[in-house]
Amino acid sequence: MRATAARRAAAQRLREASVASPERDADLLLAHVLGIPLGRLPLVDALAAREQEAYDALVVRRAAREPLQHLTGTAAFRHVELAVGPGVFVPRPETELLAGWAIEQAQAVAAPVVVDLCTGSGAVAAAVKDEVPDAEVHAVELDEQAYAWAERNLSGTGVDLRHGDMATAFDDLLGTVDVVVCNPPYIPLEAWESVAAEARDHDPHLALFSGQDGLDAMRVLERRAAQLLRPGGVVGAEHADVQGESAPAVFAAAGRWLDVADHRDLAGRARYVTARLAR
Incomplete structure (x- = not known):
């Protein structure tokens, strides 16, 4: 699946779940799955099947309002x-x-x-x-x-x-x-x-x-x-x-x-x- 389409679909799902910052959370989760800095996301063309599966699983958990930081394991302060x-x-x-x-x-x-x-x-x-x-x-x-x-x-x-x-x-x-x-x-x-x-x-x-x-x-x-x-x-x-x-x-x-x-x-x-x- 194209990365842009995956990000767009994830953001929409989070928006429907009333997550406060759906686009950013969708991007942060994908960057976490791929193990890359947020700024490199625009360079990603497509997701491998295992990457898409891992991403979808995290998006489902975030849509259930599990804290983003619990999903990534880190919080910047x-x-x-x-x-x-x-x-x-x-x-x-x-x-x-x-x-x-x-x-x-x-x-x-x-x-x-x-x-x-x-x-x-x-x-x-x-x-x-x-x-x-x-x-x-x-x-x-x-x-x-x-x-x-x-x-x-x-x-x-x-x-x-x-x-x-x-x-x-x-x-x-x-x-x-x-x-x-x-x-x-x-x-x-x-x-x-x-x-x-x-x-x-x-x-x-x-x-x-x-x-x-x-x-x-x-x-x-x-x-x-x-x-x-x-x-x-x-x-x-x-x-x-x-x-x-x-x-x-x-x-x-x-x-x-x-x-x-x-x-x-x-x-x-x-x-x-x-x-x-x-x-």
């Missing part, structure tokens, strides 16, 4: 590539903004100490260590399956990865950390039906849901960050786009934070909150 699959939250492009903030904060400090709570796949920790090599980076993950993925992604990077609860992790670092960063669970339990099928049916629920208002983990983060940070240290955390006021309010109400601010993503949606621990 800033300048690093992560191994991902069942049992771990797939890092989203919008989280790169939070990671960028953490990187900028770390770069402003000599020999920075950075802690990534709820590390998941290890995406933020890996990005910080990659772009701030002199940083002392620590990460923690509670879920056993996610921890295994983080262990794989952070192996050999120099990141100190621990298996545990963010509420009690890093007692040995209390009062010494420069930057705390976290992408916590933040979806309200009542919002179950509104969650995209890829996340609801495939991401671990521990990484998604956080109490009736979605802010239970944010409250834990506020308390633990206050204990971990040195005076003047900073914390940043992602939140749902509807929490642009309620997430910052968690920090403002505590009475120990300065410069509490919310930040928008490239689409103009409220995306993450930052604050500085009072001296």
